[in-house]
Amino acid sequence: MKKIGILGSGIVGQTLANGFIKHGYKVMIGTGNPEKLAEWKATAGDHAMIGSFSDAAAYGEIVVLAVKGNVAAEAIRKAGAFNLSGKTVIDATNPIADLAPENGVLRFFTDLNESLMEKLQKEFPEAHFVKAFNCVGNAFMVNPQFPGGKPTMFIAGNNDNAKSEVTEILTLFGWETEDMGKAEAARAIEPLCMLWCIPGLTSNQWTHAFKLLKL
Numbered sequence: 001m002k003k004i005g006i007l008g009s010g011i012v013g014q015t016l017a018n019g020f021i022k023h024g025y026k027v028m029i030g031t032g033n034p035e036k037l038a039e040w041k042a043t044a045g046d047h048a049m050i051g052s053f054s055d056a057a058a059y060g061e062i063v064v065l066a067v068k069g070n071v072a073a074e075a076i077r078k079a080g081a082f083n084l085s086g087k088t089v090i091d092a093t094n095p096i097a098d099l100a101p102e103n104g105v106l107r108f109f110t111d112l113n114e115s116l117m118e119k120l121q122k123e124f125p126e127a128h129f130v131k132a133f134n135c136v137g138n139a140f141m142v143n144p145q146f147p148g149g150k151p152t153m154f155i156a157g158n159n160d161n162a163k164s165e166v167t168e169i170l171t172l173f174g175w176e177t178e179d180m181g182k183a184e185a186a187r188a189i190e191p192l193c194m195l196w197c198i199p200g201l202t203s204n205q206w207t208h209a210f211k212l213l214k215l
């Protein structure tokens, strides 16, 4: 049974934790505020654990990064970069700035020539980051059901083995996976979050996901 460490106690951390438990994994969520997870722990069962950021990073054979984008590096420092060395890190974060959206378009603190994941990969070179889960709302992260069939999750990262591990997880979680290449491709994948949110922020329409159609 694979062990997953999740850095992040918010809705994404909890949703992915529940997905992993549903699919037979053991999970530890890392947080600085364990009291936030009391309700989750009470319902998530025996395979659900709570620890500090460093406990969760050390515990996970695979680690999920699901904290606010502007504190992602800080959270990894708290987790201890050495605890991520050689591990697959599923990066679900988005670089959303603390500024109001403009006509429904979120504002980022990154630009199109350097994504948040590239910054993290540079600062923590021993971790194998794979961008995933960032371009869909949490309600659809685990086994989403759409009349149009399986949606597509776009992933990117420098380590092929890490991307294989993430693809395996995405298949279990009911997704088609499109590998867009190395870390630089996160420059294109992170802004999909902006696109995904526009119908929500302008028309309160949040029930969609992307699918890549091919011949």
Ligand SMILES: NC(=O)c1ccc[n+]([C@@H]2O[C@H](COP(=O)([O-])OP(=O)(O)OC[C@H]3O[C@@H](n4cnc5c(N)ncnc54)[C@H](OP(=O)(O)O)[C@@H]3O)[C@@H](O)[C@H]2O)c1
Pocket (backbone or CB within 6 Å): 007, 008, 009, 010, 011, 012, 013, 030, 031, 032, 033, 036, 066, 067, 068, 069, 071, 074, 075, 078, 092, 093, 094, 095, 096, 133, 134, 135, 136, 137, 138, 139
């Ligand atoms: N919400 C969605 O549907 C959705 C969908 C796709 C991607 N995302 C992305 O997923 C990430 C998580 O989103 P979310 O909505 O679940 O939660 P969030 O509110 O963006 O983040 C909550 C987490 O951030 C941590 N945090 C805040 N300040 C911190 C600091 N100074 N140092 C370390 N950690 C800190 C919190 O730590 P504590 O546990 O200690 O409180 C908590 O674990 C974000 O990057 C978001 O853009 C969200």
